[in-house]
Amino acid sequence: MISNRFHKTLVILAFLLAASCSPNSRESFDDSCANDLECMGWYVTDYCDDQQDITYSFFDDGDPQNTWGPYTTKGLNEYSTGTLKCQRDQRICIGAQAGEKVWGVGMEGNRDCERCCGKCNGMSYMFDLRCK
Secondary structure: OOOOHHHHHHHHHHHHHHHOOOOHHHHOEOOOOOOOOOOOEEEEEEEEOOOOOOEEEEEOOOOOEEEEEEEEOOOOOEEEEEEOOOOOOOEEEEEEEEEEEEEEEOOOOOOOOOOEEEEEOOOEEEEOOOOO
16 A cells, blocks of 8 residues: 555656646646746645635735635645746745634735745645644
């Protein structure tokens, strides 16, 4: 049996090796970007066993009105993968919410957070949604 962590590692490696940036990915969240300096990949995992789906969006750190999403997690211990078309070196932050629980910059993009942002430079980022 393959562990979830090992499976996740294999998927990440495959994603990084096989994908290329789609020119229309700005409005969609898909698996079409890797190594393009005007894209960034995200892996979002719901580890909060509260029987709720988690809604999340991505925000331009310099302009929270510039957003991607909202999206919804696929279920407990399941990860969503996708890419964002963005401006090179743009700082993008994730915000999420389920009921009263809030993660990252929140669904308005206006909360302070640690480790919830990444730079648009072809890299992929992971964000785990855990109950607090």
